[in-house]
Amino acid sequence: MIRGDKLSKVYGTTTAVSSTDIHVRDAAITVIMGGSGSGKTTLLRLLAGLEKPTAGHIWYGDEDLCTMTDDRLYELRESMGMLFQYSALLNSLNVYDNVAFPLHEHTDLDEEVIRTMVSMKLEQVGLRGFEHLMPSELSGGMAKRVAFARAMAMDPKIVFFDEPTSGLDPISAGVISTLIRETSTKNRMTSIVVTHDVGAGLSMADNVILLWQGRIIAEGTPDEIRHSDDERVQQFLEGRPDGPIPFSRSTTSYVDDLTHKPGTVRLES
């Protein structure tokens, strides 16, 4: 089980994650949702060990990620995968070498076996036959599908998905959502998905965590979240601009700004 205790992450004067406790269930899909700037990607990066928390601890079983040696962390990561929001394919390698990269690095398999495995992974995302293309020749959606194939190359036990469906057409988004659901169930994989796509998130999740201002405001099964009494949860699910979660981030009055700025017209009451 992955557990975060009293996790905080502060960048300068901005608190991205604030004293958050999180439990990720094994062999289940945990979907972290929230608006832009709610701290969900930071939380994902903390759990993946890509960022060190300002305070708190992250536990993988009984091992603390924050005090782990580099060697142990890399050993642990051989059983992890991550799909990045903007794919993060290695620019100097073609599609085949990108997907085969973890297999080349961590296994002694024959090239023929690797070729078969890469073909299978690319077939899953509908890109078999595109092995020779370079990342610069792929559309955003294709790059994301290749990144998905790469994240799954080692059949990982834990996979982090950062906005897996953003920037994809509806068909590709549907295929990726289904793949996450099917692969997680079939391989008993622990999946942590960050998304602001309510439909995709609720359809694939076993457990949903809703974040606002770096704190968890709701947690439960998709049904529990759908039927939550919390006004903030309902506003987020329905995408309403008015409610306890303000759309505007401005802290000063718009009229004050307009009337006191030099060069603007002063409004007479």
Place this chain on the structure above:
Amino acid sequence: MSDVTFVQQSALAIFFGRLGRSTLSGMEKLGDATMLGFHALGLIFSKPWQGKHFVLQLYALGVGSLAIIVVTGAFTGMVLALQGYYTLAKFGSESLLGAGVGMSIIRELGPVLGAFMIIGRAGSSITAEIGIMRVTEQTDALEMMAVNPKRRILLPRIVAVIIAVPLLVAIFDVVGIGSGYIVGVELLGVNPGAYIAELVAKVGMHDIYGGLVKSVVFGFLIGMICSYMGYRSTPTTEGVAQATTQAVVISSVSVLIVDYILTSFYL
């Protein structure tokens, strides 16, 4: 009633405050760069061996810089021959032209100008490439694929530059002395035997070792500074642009400062 008190600071205090903060920040960065560079170099004998990546980087950074080194070396030798001939002719010592060109290039101009060219051609590309890998999360992707980016990205580049700079400087020296010969002997009429004889007589192994040590140290500096600047750049377009500019400026200034220190030891 507020318990906050405001103290009027003198201009001198503000000046020294800023100086202190920027000195501390500079020292912190120097420490960070040294730690990062040596951490990467310390991974050289650990598995998996990065031989293929050393060769690829040596080709990209070394062979890629060859043309600019040859052109710079040729014109430096030619200008030195012209200027040297003009000065030596006043004393009737044109025969010393070979020694003058050889000493200047091997001891000083080869390592320094060669290093500047390599900073512009290879150093800037190291910083920009690593910076872009940060912007596009490729370094994070390597981390998540259990591949240490310090071993995979930094180490091959630092080692490749340390090896490439002395080799390129040697080529710069040969081309410079050769082009000096062409200008001095073929165009200005210096005796070819005198040019070669004085070159061989006056330039000793001590001078060659001095140039070699300088070029290895410059390679080390360029590799460390440019890799560090890319790896620690702010992951934005502006951040990478700024890091690349800073890498070129800091590497060039460091080369000049270290050149003075090494020259004072090797004179």
